[in-house]
Amino acid sequence: MAFYKTGLQLPVSVARDWFVEFRLTDTSCLSIADACRTANNSSRGEGHLITFQVHDLEEIRSRLCHNGLAPTPIKTHPWGANVMYLNDPEGNRLEFWCKRSMDQN
Numbered sequence: 555m556a557f558y559k560t561g562l563q564l565p566v567s568v569a570r571d572w573f574v575e576f577r578l579t580d581t582s583c584l585s586i587a588d589a590c591r592t593a594n595n596s597s598r599g600e601g602h603l604i605t606f607q608v609h610d611l612e613e614i615r616s617r618l619c620h621n622g623l624a625p626t627p628i629k630t631h632p633w634g635a636n637v638m639y640l641n642d643p644e645g646n647r648l649e650f651w652c653k654r655s656m657d658q659n
Contacts, residue, residue: 555586556612557642561621578606604642611636614650630654 555574558564564576564584572588585602608614610626615638616626625640637651 558584558586561563561623563617563621572618602646603649604646605651606652608652611638625650632638 558576559566559574564578567577567583567601568575574586576584576586579583613626615628616629618640623640625638628636630636634654635651636654637649640648640650642648
């Protein structure tokens, strides 16, 4: 939970002893729960990809580095996006991307 709250600086909208919900936008959230206390006891998170579309990828990367995290360098993909990656402590791969601006073509 600390990775998402402190490292990614996501605001907490609901917090229980085994469940935290982070507000992403007015209409979306990310919920993280202790798998042992849920009805669907899932894996340790290995192999999951969580994607965040952001407006300013360089600012997000700078903030993550400032918070002691180590995202990959930003890469430009031919499908029209800039992207970087970061793994959370449980092995989930986080992808941060934004549409490439026209002046970057």
